[in-house]
Amino acid sequence: MREGTTVDAEVASRWLRGSIAFVWLSSGALVAHPYYREVGIAELERLGLAEWILWATCGLAILVAFRVALGPCRTWLVAGQIALVAGFTLLLGITQPMLLVHPMGALTKNLPLVAVLGAAWLLEREGWSARAVRLLRVGMAIIWITEGLFPKILFQQE
Numbered sequence: 379m380r381e382g383t384t385v386d387a388e389v390a391s392r393w394l395r396g397s398i399a400f401v402w403l404s405s406g407a408l409v410a411h412p413y414y415r416e417v418g419i420a421e422l423e424r425l426g427l428a429e430w431i432l433w434a435t436c437g438l439a440i441l442v443a444f445r446v447a448l449g450p451c452r453t454w455l456v457a458g459q460i461a462l463v464a465g466f467t468l469l470l471g472i473t474q475p476m477l478l479v480h481p482m483g484a485l486t487k488n489l490p491l492v493a494v495l496g497a498a499w500l501l502e503r504e505g506w507s508a509r510a511v512r513l514l515r516v517g518m519a520i521i522w523i524t525e526g527l528f529p530k531i532l533f534q535q536e
Contacts (some may be wrong), residue, residue: 380500387505394498398459399447401491406439425473438462451499459495463488486524493517 386460408414409432409496439530445455467488495512500510522533 385506387501387510390506391498391501394494394501395446395451398491398494398498399443402439402443402446404458406436406443409433410438421470421473425469432530451502453499456495456499463495465494481525483521483525486520489518489520489524493520520529 398405408417415432419429422429422431446459448457470485474492479484480486493516497510497513497517500507500513504510
């Protein structure tokens, strides 16, 4: 961090964990919305999977949200979240490749999420290290690259 910055690493880590928990909670709670359920069930049917998987993954997302919000960043927890994000991204990227260049960042939003996960983990271990700051900067840059360059210049869509 720059000299004169007063944001404590512990406070910053709590804010990052809170933002991560919000993403998991809102993702899991969306199962209550009929349109989300309809789209999710249709995607599962396309893959030959049962409807209960939608409910189970949304329930898991809510459980992860509470664990993230209420406790420190444990290595196993961060690794598990990265595995879940990578799994969903890989599955949807393979079955619907245009989601990888979607103008609203349907899947590419997961890259900055992984950067925030890593930064929160680093903040709790190293404080405001150069690695933590760099990871947050890369996470922000990824948004501009994946939601700007890819869908608007390289893979234009209606």
